[in-house]
Amino acid sequence: MYKRVAIEFSYDGTDFYGYQIQPSVRTVQGELEKALERIFKVKVPTVAAGRTDTGVHACGQVAAFDCPNPRLSENDIRNALNANLPGDIYVRRVWFTHDKFNPRYEAKKRIYHYYILNSEFKDLFLQRYVWWFPYELDIEAMRKGARFLVGTHDFAAFSKKDEEKENTVKTIFNVRVVKLRRELILIRVEGISFLRGMVRSIVANLVKVGTHQWPPERIEEVLLSKDRTESAGLAPPHGLFLYRVLF
Amino acid sequence: MYKRVAIEFSYDGTDFYGYQIQPSVRTVQGELEKALERIFKVKVPTVAAGRTDTGVHACGQVAAFDCPNPRLSENDIRNALNANLPGDIYVRRVWFTHDKFNPRYEAKKRIYHYYILNSEFKDLFLQRYVWWFPYELDIEAMRKGARFLVGTHDFAAFSKKDEEKENTVKTIFNVRVVKLRRELILIRVEGISFLRGMVRSIVANLVKVGTHQWPPERIEEVLLSKDRTESAGLAPPHGLFLYRVLF
Structure with missing residues (x-):
């Protein structure tokens, strides 16, 4: 049983090659998915509301993913993410949402x-x-x-x-x-x-x-x-x- | 003929081992005197109002030095300094002052x-x-x-x-x-x-x-x-x- 999770997060775009994951460069999505893999020991794909360019910041980006561990609370997920993300990404809010939630299209x-x-x-x-x-x-x-x-x-x-x-x-x-x-x-x-x-x-x-x-x-x-x-x-x-x- | 010059400047202390010059580490005074030496081709000693610790910032530090080139205007000196200082130090104001001006004691x-x-x-x-x-x-x-x-x-x-x-x-x-x-x-x-x-x-x-x-x-x-x-x-x-x- 997966639970669909939405997160609202900030990042300082200075040291990222933009939002979208790319091989061999540091991206926000790449760091987010690395943190999720460290927490859940499986690959966790994410989808976000906006794909910001290199150097662009966010203080209210929203992404969603299926949480592989249904026993974690919203607060557990927030703390686990902030403990595993680098200092230039910070998750402010986590909430459970409907199964198919897609921040890009919704x-x-x-x-x-x-x-x-x-x-x-x-x-x-x-x-x-x-x-x-x-x-x-x-x-x-x-x-x-x-x-x-x-x-x-x-x-x-x-x-x-x-x-x-x-x-x-x-x-x-x-x-x-x-x-x-x-x-x-x-x-x-x-x-x-x-x-x-x-x-x-x-x-x-x-x-x-x-x-x-x-x-x-x-x-x-x-x-x-x-x-x-x-x-x-x-x-x-x-x-x-x-x-x-x-x- | 030297002219005594005062400068008011800002720095982001994050990447400095404090204000005061020290061998083999990056300090604000060290970078300032390096810039002055690049501009004037001679060593130019400086004295500042406050010796901030590692990691401490300034937006109104004041330092003074004897300017080896009497033909430069206040604005010339400001522009030359900002062109030769690193991105985390910035000179806002330059003015000529009395011969013995010492910001530390005055x-x-x-x-x-x-x-x-x-x-x-x-x-x-x-x-x-x-x-x-x-x-x-x-x-x-x-x-x-x-x-x-x-x-x-x-x-x-x-x-x-x-x-x-x-x-x-x-x-x-x-x-x-x-x-x-x-x-x-x-x-x-x-x-x-x-x-x-x-x-x-x-x-x-x-x-x-x-x-x-x-x-x-x-x-x-x-x-x-x-x-x-x-x-x-x-x-x-x-x-x-x-x-x-x-x-």
């Missing part, structure tokens, strides 16, 4: 946070978690640009590479540009699912607007072009967090 | 910050910069205990080891215990100068009060004992920052 909403340090000075203590951008940014212009992204659109221009097999039509519920404190800007993007590199591309395009290199309306033109070469490229990965997944 | 006030994450959950993204303490803390009791420390006292019980040569009478202006947000506690200590390990010892003793293992009055007893064995030991170094030095 996620109703994914929320990403992107942090920009808009300061003349670098901040050593934030440097792994923010994009340090020392030139002036017009927040109001960025908000105007962001409005064009809300809704259901073909986001082909906002992807990392041509993904011919994937449907590039995606739904964005909300893009908020928030001044957290004097020099820290949060770009919060809520949607159902995302193309690879989509949030980092949205951020890079909004920053073009923030510096007045582009008018806000250029965001709509990029969107309508469906052409990646019209777009501003990708913001660096280390400012990005998979913040929450809602089911 | 500091009128030193402010240390100590951060405690008082949460059931670890925070991966703060773990290098806070002491994760998952048991309940009574802030009001800690504040009561802290009051006994303010003033001029013999702090012999609050030091790292017997320092026979040093005067253990020190003046503390203020010890504040602040709830920054729900789970983050700041202990801010302001004084003229400090014994080695003194702030970490103050924090460890106040935490004993916060958990109700000790009544607040026990802080006064420890102080009056002048005996390190009466004291609660040292809080871990990675929660501590040399925050500001005032002249």
Whole structure:
């Protein structure tokens, strides 16, 4: 008898080659499955809500697996995982769920946070978690640009590479540009699912607007072009967090 | 003609064996003097306001040196230093000062910050910069205990080891215990100068009060004992920052 288990966990993406398991490099999924194998002495496949790229962090990633030992409680599993995971992965919550729970297909909403340090000075203590951008940014212009992204659109221009097999039509519920404190800007993007590199591309395009290199309306033109070469490229990965997944 | 230069700089103490230069280990002063030697092609001795221990951070350390090239501006020096320092040291400010400026002896006030994450959950993204303490803390009791420390006292019980040569009478202006947000506690200590390990010892003793293992009055007893064995030991170094030095 297996019990289906869901976990909510954080990781610091700095020292990982992304989420998805790959041979011979350190990945989050690889470390998670190694820990599970150490605990249960059998291979335990996992499935997660979001496959973050190299250098991207998470504070609310969700994964699921079948637990080979039905006698363990939710708390036992949490403690066993945290005792066996490396210091840059941490499980916050564990719960039993229905037999077929698949966080990838059942996620109703994914929320990403992107942090920009808009300061003349670098901040050593934030440097792994923010994009340090020392030139002036017009927040109001960025908000105007962001409005064009809300809704259901073909986001082909906002992807990392041509993904011919994937449907590039995606739904964005909300893009908020928030001044957290004097020099820290949060770009919060809520949607159902995302193309690879989509949030980092949205951020890079909004920053073009923030510096007045582009008018806000250029965001709509990029969107309508469906052409990646019209777009501003990708913001660096280390400012990005998979913040929450809602089911 | 030398010009005396003062710099204000930050460092992440994680990967340093403390501030003070030592042979064959990586120290902040060692990296600073290496950078200066690369820039000026001569050895440039430095003197700093505070010699932080292994693992302790700074966001407002101040050092001074004689600049061998009188044609460089303050900004030139700042840029040259930041280009030659490793990623975990960062110079925020450079200014010319009087010929004999010695930050160690001229500091009128030193402010240390100590951060405690008082949460059931670890925070991966703060773990290098806070002491994760998952048991309940009574802030009001800690504040009561802290009051006994303010003033001029013999702090012999609050030091790292017997320092026979040093005067253990020190003046503390203020010890504040602040709830920054729900789970983050700041202990801010302001004084003229400090014994080695003194702030970490103050924090460890106040935490004993916060958990109700000790009544607040026990802080006064420890102080009056002048005996390190009466004291609660040292809080871990990675929660501590040399925050500001005032002249």
